[in-house]
Amino acid sequence: MFQSIAGNNVLEKSDLQPALKALKDRLMTKNVAEEIAEKLCESVAASLEGKKLGSFTRISSTVQTAMEEALLRILTPRRSIDILRDVHAAKERGTPYVIVFVGVNGVGKSTNLAKVAYWLLQHNLSVTLAACDTFRSGAVEQLRTHARRLQIPIFEKGYEKDPAVVAREAIQEASRNKSDVVLVDTAGRMQDNEPLMRALSKLINLNSPDLVLFVGEALVGNDAVDQLTKFNQKLADLSAVPSARLIDGILLTKFDTIDDKVGAALSMVYISGAPVMFVGCGQSYTDLKKLNVKSIVKTLLK
Amino acid sequence: MVLAQLGGSISRALAQMSNATVIDEKVLNDCLNEISRALLQADVQFKMVRDMQTNIKRIVNLEALAAGTNKRRIMQQAVFTELCNMLDPGKPNFTPKKGKPSVVMFVGLQGSGKTTTCTKYAYYHQRKGFKPALVCADTFRAGAFDQLKQNATKAKIPFYGSYMESDPVKIAVEGVERFRQENCDLIIVDTSGRHKQEAALFEEMRQVSEATKPDLVIFVMDSSIGQAAFDQAQAFKQSVSVGAVIITKMDGHAKGGGALSAINAVEPGVTVFRTISFVVPLVCVCVTSVAATKSPVIFIGTGEHIDEFEVFDVKPFVSRLLGMGDWSGFMDK
Ligand SMILES: Nc1nc2c(ncn2[C@@H]2O[C@H](COP(=O)(O)OP(=O)(O)OP(=O)(O)O)[C@@H](O)[C@H]2O)c(=O)[nH]1
Ligand SMILES: Nc1nc2c(ncn2[C@@H]2O[C@H](COP(=O)(O)OP(=O)(O)OP(=O)(O)O)[C@@H](O)[C@H]2O)c(=O)[nH]1
Ligand SMILES: [Mg+2]
Ligand SMILES: [Mg+2]
Numbered sequence: 217m218f219q220s221i222a223g224n225n226v227l228e229k230s231d232l233q234p235a236l237k238a239l240k241d242r243l244m245t246k247n248v249a250e251e252i253a254e255k256l257c258e259s260v261a262a263s264l265e266g267k268k269l270g271s272f273t274r275i276s277s278t279v280q281t282a283m284e285e286a287l288l289r290i291l292t293p294r295r296s297i298d299i300l301r302d303v304h305a306a307k308e309r310g311t312p313y314v315i316v317f318v319g320v321n322g323v324g325k326s327t328n329l330a331k332v333a334y335w336l337l338q339h340n341l342s343v344t345l346a347a348c349d350t351f352r353s354g355a356v357e358q359l360r361t362h363a364r365r366l367q368i369p370i371f372e373k374g375y376e377k378d379p380a381v382v383a384r385e386a387i388q389e390a391s392r393n394k395s396d397v398v399l400v401d402t403a404g405r406m407q408d409n410e411p412l413m414r415a416l417s418k419l420i421n422l423n424s425p426d427l428v429l430f431v432g433e434a435l436v437g438n439d440a441v442d443q444l445t446k447f448n449q450k451l452a453d454l455s456a457v458p459s460a461r462l463i464d465g466i467l468l469t470k471f472d473t474i475d476d477k478v479g480a481a482l483s484m485v486y487i488s489g490a491p492v493m494f495v496g497c498g499q500s501y502t503d504l505k506k507l508n509v510k511s512i513v514k515t516l517l518k
Numbered sequence: 519m520v521l522a523q524l525g526g527s528i529s530r531a532l533a534q535m536s537n538a539t540v541i542d543e544k545v546l547n548d549c550l551n552e553i554s555r556a557l558l559q560a561d562v563q564f565k566m567v568r569d570m571q572t573n574i575k576r577i578v579n580l581e582a583l584a585a586g587t588n589k590r591r592i593m594q595q596a597v598f599t600e601l602c603n604m605l606d607p608g609k610p611n612f613t614p615k616k617g618k619p620s621v622v623m624f625v626g627l628q629g630s631g632k633t634t635t636c637t638k639y640a641y642y643h644q645r646k647g648f649k650p651a652l653v654c655a656d657t658f659r660a661g662a663f664d665q666l667k668q669n670a671t672k673a674k675i676p677f678y679g680s681y682m683e684s685d686p687v688k689i690a691v692e693g694v695e696r697f698r699q700e701n702c703d704l705i706i707v708d709t710s711g712r713h714k715q716e717a718a719l720f721e722e723m724r725q726v727s728e729a730t731k732p733d734l735v736i737f738v739m740d741s742s743i744g745q746a747a748f749d750q751a752q753a754f755k756q757s758v759s760v761g762a763v764i765i766t767k768m769d770g771h772a773k774g775g776g777a778l779s780a781i782n783a784v785e786p787g788v789t790v791f792r793t794i795s796f797v798v799p800l801v802c803v804c805v806t807s808v809a810a811t812k813s814p815v816i817f818i819g820t821g822e823h824i825d826e827f828e829v830f831d832v833k834p835f836v837s838r839l840l841g842m843g844d845w846s847g848f849m850d851k
Binding site for chain 2: 241244245247249250251258320321322323324326327330349351352353354355356357359360361362365406407408413431433435436437438439441442443469472474475479480499
């Protein structure tokens with residue numbers, strides 16, 4: 217694309233600009249948020265400026281290599297969480313391991329909660345579902361259907377109850393029944409909705425779950441940045457306790473609907489620093505995978 | 519955050535152009551680049567933004583313009599017209615009429631808001647004197663029938679569905695038949711979420727459509743969707759005859775509660791900036807869905823409650839987006 221072959225020249229910003237612009241555009245067509253694509257290009261530029269370019273090396277391929285390294289670094293989790301190990305640790309302590317599923321409306325929280333239940337069952341763990349979406353029509357019946365199909369217990373108190381309290385009672389009941397894991401379903405909410413974010417903060421504070429999983433859909437565009445920033449910010453600001461719990465990990469859904477437009481994965485991880493712990497790639501129980509970082513990077517740069 | 523800056527960038531780009539003493543190729547390019555950036559930040563498809571740039575440049579052929587013509591105005595008008603065109607494919611091909619039975623089918627991606635919007639649409643028409651009814655042809659999603667049933671019951675709208683039957687075509691046909699006999703004039707069919715990558719799901723949608731012969735197919739799209747929007751929307755259009763679009767979850771982009779009501783504010787100017795931060799993402803999603811389906815946006819969803827639903831009109835939205843009082847002048851000249 218860019219023919220300039222610079223032998224032994226020191227790279228200047230202006231040399232890099234065309235290649236970076238092309239790369240930024242490519243990232244954006246792959247559904248990386250504009251802000252993130254921009255920041256990435258800036259940091260790649262900063263890392264290359266002043267460096268010497270080897271003879272017969274194209275600027276475009278130097279930029280591409282630097283970007284590939286940056287992407288790998290961002291997507292490779294700094295904090296690694298091993299759910300199964302942590303569940304067993306909790307089991308030793310005699311308490312159930314609690315996961316709360318949070319996110320905006322319709323992204324796939326409840327469905328993927330059921331997939332995670334199925335995955336845990338396959339590892340011979342016992343699971344209780346907590347129906348803490350006490351708002352949306354049909355939410356309780358939806359979870360009940362999954363509990364019946366998976367033949368696992370569900371704790372529910374119908375609609376219009378305080379979800380924080382329902383969660384607490386569910387955890388108590390799961391403790392009594394020696395359930396290994398409690399999966400807490402919550403209502404979808406927009407990141408700007410103050411009252412609903414406050415209610416979520418209360419649920420998390422009251423129950424100190426082991427894992428707060430943010431569920432986000434791979435379809436989302438630039439809003440991904442806003443969603444994660446605001447969820448974290450609101451959980452921090454609205455918390456009644458000094459050390460607020462934030463998002464621990466990400467569950468990326470609807471990966472089967474986006475072809476090669478895999479950029480949301482990058483936006484979400486970049487902005488939150490949280491790892492993608494699961495990828496939802498379909499509507500049945502077995503459609504849950506681990507993120508393949510290498511293949512994401514490859515697709516982004518293709 | 520990002521979105522709040524958007525309206526700002528478009529109007530800033532235009533303002534900068536207004537301030538320039540000489541309008542030349544560079545001023546035009548700077549302005550177009552700034553606008554393009556704003557549109558991309560709001561997830562408008564990459565190719566469309568590029569096409570828009572090309573179109574505007576063609577209209578504003580600087581060299582061809584005679585000396586003495588107001589280049590600035592011509593340029594501003596080109597931007598305005600192009601944005602309007604991107605948004606306005608003309609009237610919907612069908613609007614329900616009271617007393618005349620019609621069938622409206624809702625389709626869209628998983629979780630986009632179909633079921634919720636079906637009830638809003640029914641409720642909106644009920645208050646206008648229609649006799650609506652809801653048919654749940656989603657036999658796939660867990661709890662789908664309960665959801666529709668609870669929504670319909672709250673709104674006192676008759677509904678039809680089944681816990682046992684697994685064939686959506688059969689339910690759709692039975693439901694439509696039942697409500698025709700009961701003289702309902704607006705029979706609304708809710709369907710499962712689906713995506714273009716699963717051919718069997720699209721085939722099912724085609725069959726429901728063929729069996730119920732809807733007068734209008736409405737494509738429901740989530741306003742937070744990114745670059746996949748165009749391909750998905752287009753695939754729906756190619757499978758069933760989508761005639762209108764509804765954009766949901768616009769409340770997710772409201773910066774502060776005031777922005778929503780600002781939409782309805784009569785005086786522009788006072789709330790222009792807050793309005794803009796709300797309208798820009800909306801316009802951008804609309805642009806994409808309109809381009810993909812060649813159908814107009816008829817409503818937007820602004821919350822989870824049944825009355826959080828607004829009629830969508832292109833002209834006032836676009837003129838408010840761009841500006842502002844001085845812009846409305848361009849439309850008539
Ligand atoms: N194609 C596809 N669809 C999915 C995936 N995960 C969930 N869905 C579908 O997305 C739709 C919404 O899923 P839910 O689990 O109800 O979403 P939610 O986040 O719980 O929704 P609310 O509770 O209403 O906020 C359903 O039709 C699911 O079948 C996925 O990985 N791929
Ligand atoms: N905040 C907000 N939420 C909305 C809006 N429209 C729908 N929702 C929510 O989005 C989620 C999904 O809505 P549904 O109506 O179940 O979506 P659907 O398209 O029928 O989903 P499937 O049938 O699973 O494909 C629910 O939590 C709704 O309450 C809206 O305009 N604003
Ligand atoms: Mg749910
Ligand atoms: Mg539905």
